[in-house]
Amino acid sequence: MRKTRAAAVGAATLSLVLAAAACGGGSTSGSGSNEQPRTLTYWASNQGASIEVDKKVLQPELDKFEKQTGIKVKLEVVPWADLLNRILTAATSGQGPDVLNIGNTWSASLQSTGALLPWDAKNFEKIGGKDRFVESALGSTGAQGQDPAAVPLYSMAYALYYNKKMFADAGVEKPPATWDELVETGKRLTKDDKAALGVEGSNLSNNIHQVFVLGKQHGADFFTPEGKADFTSDGAVAAVKQYVDLMADNKIVAPGNAEYAQNQSLSDFANDKTAMVLWQTASATFKAQGMSDDEWGVAPAPVPSGTPGSGKATNSMVAGINMAVFKNTKNIDGAVKFVNFMTGDEEQKILNTAYGSIPPVKSAQQDPAFNTPALAVLRDTLATSASALPQVPEESQFETVVGTAVKELFAEAAAGRPVTTDSVKAKLEKAQQQMPKK
Structure with missing residues (x-):
């Protein structure tokens, strides 16, 4: 998930009103008509530097789809702070959009509600087949042994982005590869009103992504193989403490970052207030904030020692955005056609180029546009050193309680x-006491 991003679980009254106002099914061609609705409602996640940026990226593509099919798509870009709550409310009430984006880590949780269309072999065939998609992306589409609840749309991975000028001014010749190096480098970069590293301490999803990766590095998964919450193991505790200690003990993160929740750390980085940030596919956001490509570099996120890989050398979660369809849409055929359009090679190239992400569609991924040095780091990470968050029904609660x-x-x-x-x-x-008892 992008870059992503806080999520709140629960059904707030305002969310219920908003979800009901955007109920699925669109409109028919007239009162009493038996024709399929010619309108779809689409909830898109906020992928760009702002909601307005997303509208500028998406609306021309939605217009293209309408021209091709005659189906109009009504777009709403939902902020990450509201998205999970809105979806859960829609799933509970039975009133939601026809098509929606979800953070891939939520796939199993939302699958367990029964509200999403299962992507069985028949449905996958309508969009060109399951084998079009990269295996690692498919691994975050729902619980093992069940038909996926969603289809991969954008693939992402975490990396360490660094400010070249700030590094040069501090006499730092290369980005840190290990956590010890990051702390050592960070102390050289933290001075006056500038900090070495930006974090988003109030961004629940981002908190989870970071401590999950650190948990893997400490040999912890936060869930047992049977799917039971396991938040208090020595490895889990060490992971959380190491992350918070970047501010508390190492003092390479500014205290104000404790209140950051929605891309403020990226803004600080783009404006030379911090020298490094750990983020998912951030290049498009930097560009939108006026930072040129030659001002920043990218390297694999740190590991305890050695080089990134599997197991304790994991340095990213398998990040990304999936596309799902609500089962109760009045236009299943139109919704599936829209998913087919958005995951087609042409659209995959357009959309992932705009967002700086990587297509989860194999054929689109081969385009030269995705062979840049910056994206090569992300592709290598996804292929060799990223791990999917647990695909368990309680994953969304985990993000909320541990993220909090x-x-x-x-x-x-x-x-x-x-x-x-x-x-x-x-x-x-x-946090563990707040999880459902098994």
Whole structure:
């Protein structure tokens, strides 16, 4: 998921009103008509630097689809802070969009609601077949042993982006490859009103992505093989503490970052306020903020030692956006046609180029536009050193309760209060108590 991004679980009254106002099925050609609706409602996730950027990217493509099929697509770009809550409300009420984007980590959680169209062999055949898609992207489309609940749309991975001028001014010749190097380099870069590293301490999803990867590096998964929450293992506690310690102990993250929740760390980076940021496919956002491509570099995210790989050398979650269809849409055929259009080779090249992401469609991925040095780092990461978040029904609750625990710990650090192994474990114990009992 992009770049992504906070998510809240629950059905707020406002979300219910908004979801009901955007109910699926579009409109028919007239009262009492038996014809298929000629309008689809589409909830798109905020992929660009702003919602307005997304509208400028997507609307010409939706107009193209309407010209080809006669089906109009009514677009709503939903901020990440609202998206999961809106979807869960729609799934509960039975009133939602026809087609929607979801963070790929939510696939199994949303699948368990029964609200999404299963992508069985017959449905995949309508969009060219399942084998068109990269295996790692398909691995984050729902629970194992079940038909996918969604189709991959954009593929992403985390990397370390760094400001070349700030590195040169500090006499740093190359980006750090390990966490020890990152802390050492960070202390050289943190001075005056500039910090070495930007984080988004109030961004629940981003918190989860970072501590999940650190958890893998410490030998923890946050869930047992049977799918039971396991937030208080030594590895999980060490992962969360290491992440928060970038502010609390290492002091290479500005205290104000504890309140960041929606791309503020990218804005700081683009405006030379921080020297590094760990993010998913951020190049398009930098460009939108006025930063030229030659001002920044990209390297694999840090690992404990050695080089990125599998197991404890994992340095990214398998990030990305999936496209799903609500089962109760009044126009299944039109919705599937729209998914087919958006995952077609031509659209995959256009959309992923616009967002700086990587097509999860094999044939589109071969286009030279996706062979740039920056994207090569991301492609290598996805191929060799990324791991999918657990595809369990409780994943969305995990993002909320553990993401909130990390947020609260960053707030403690920003206030100058100590963050200890015991205080981290206490927060994670509280989070685990909020999970459904198995």
